[in-house]
Amino acid sequence: MAKVLYSVTMSVDGFITGPDGDMQWMRPYLGPNPEVDDLIRRIGSILAGRRSHDGDDPHKGEAGEGHAFGGGWSGPLFVLTHRPPTSPESGVTYVDEFAKAIAMAKEAAGDKYVNVIGANVAKQCIEAGELDEVLLLFVPVMLGDGTRLFDQPGGRTVALERLSVTDNELATNLWFKVVR
Template identity: 55%
Template sequence: MAKLLYSATASLDGYIAGPGGDMSWLTQHLAIDNPTADRVLANVGAILAGNRTFGGDDPNRGTDSEGAFGGRYHGPVVVLTHQPPAQPLAGVTFAGDLHSAVEQAKEAAGDKYVNVLGADVAKQCLRAGLLDEILIFFAPVLLGDGVRMFDDPGGDQVRLAPIPGETAHWYRVVA
C-alpha cells in the first residue's frame, strides 16, 4: 500500500519558498547531483499537491526542467482544491477534500510513494494522521522570509524517528 511522503527542499532557516511563493532561489540548488532525490523519484507513484503549489511558481518555468523533480516526474497528480479548473487537465485529478485526495493518490500510486508537495497539504496530512514519512533536503541559503516548511502555530508536537540507512533528514512519523 502506498505511503505518504512529504519531501521538500528548504533553506537552512526553514523556508520552502520565498515571499509570495517565489521559487527562483531554488534553481541553483537543483542542479546538484542527489542520489537520494533520484531514489525517491524512482519510487514515486503519484503526487498529491495543493492548488497553490500546483499552479505556483516553478524554479524551472519555461525550460525542459519545468515540473516536479526538475521535470523528470511523469505520472498521476492529484490536486487538493476547492476551485478546480473548468477544463480537465490530462493526468491531473482534482479533489475537494483531503481524505478523497489522499485515497485517489494512494490508489494511483499503487505500492509506491505518494509524494506530497506543498506545506499546507503536508500540514493537513500531518494533522489528520495520514503522513507516513518526511524527507527534507536543505539548501545552503538563508531566505529570511517566505513559506515555512511547517508552520502550525498552536499545533501539537509530532515525534519523528530517523529512517535507518537513509539521510539524516528522512524520518518516519511516529505520533
C-alpha cells in the first residue's frame, strides 16, 4: 500500500518558496543528497498542485528543467487543479477533485511513495488524514518571505514523530511520521 510523503526543501525560517513563488533561491542547495537519491527510487507517483507544477523551476536553464527532481525521476504525475489546461501536457493527469486525485496517485504508486509537491496539496492531505510522512530538507538560508511549509490561519497542531536525522554538506534532513 502506498504511503503519502510530503518532501520539501525549506529555509530555516520556514519558507519553501521565496516571494512570488521564487524557487531560484534553492539552486545552491541542489547538490548531492544521498537520502534524496535513495528516496527518488522509492517514489511511485507524484501528486502536485497546479501552482507548483506550473511555477518556477529551480532547475531553470538546466537539462532537467520541467522534470521532477531535475529529471532524476519519471513516472505517473497527477496535478490537482480546478483549471485544467486547454492543451494538457503529455504524461500528466489533471484531476479536479482531491479524493479522486489522491486515490489515483496511490493506485499508481503501488507499494511506493506518493510524493506530494506543493504546500496547498500537502495541507489538503493533512486535513483529509492522508499524509503519512514528512521529509524536510533544511538548508542554511533565511528567505524572510514566501510560501510557508504549513500555514493554518487560527492554528492547527499536527503531531510528528521523528524517524531520522541526517546531515550532508548542503542540508539537514529531518524525516517524520505523522502521528494519528
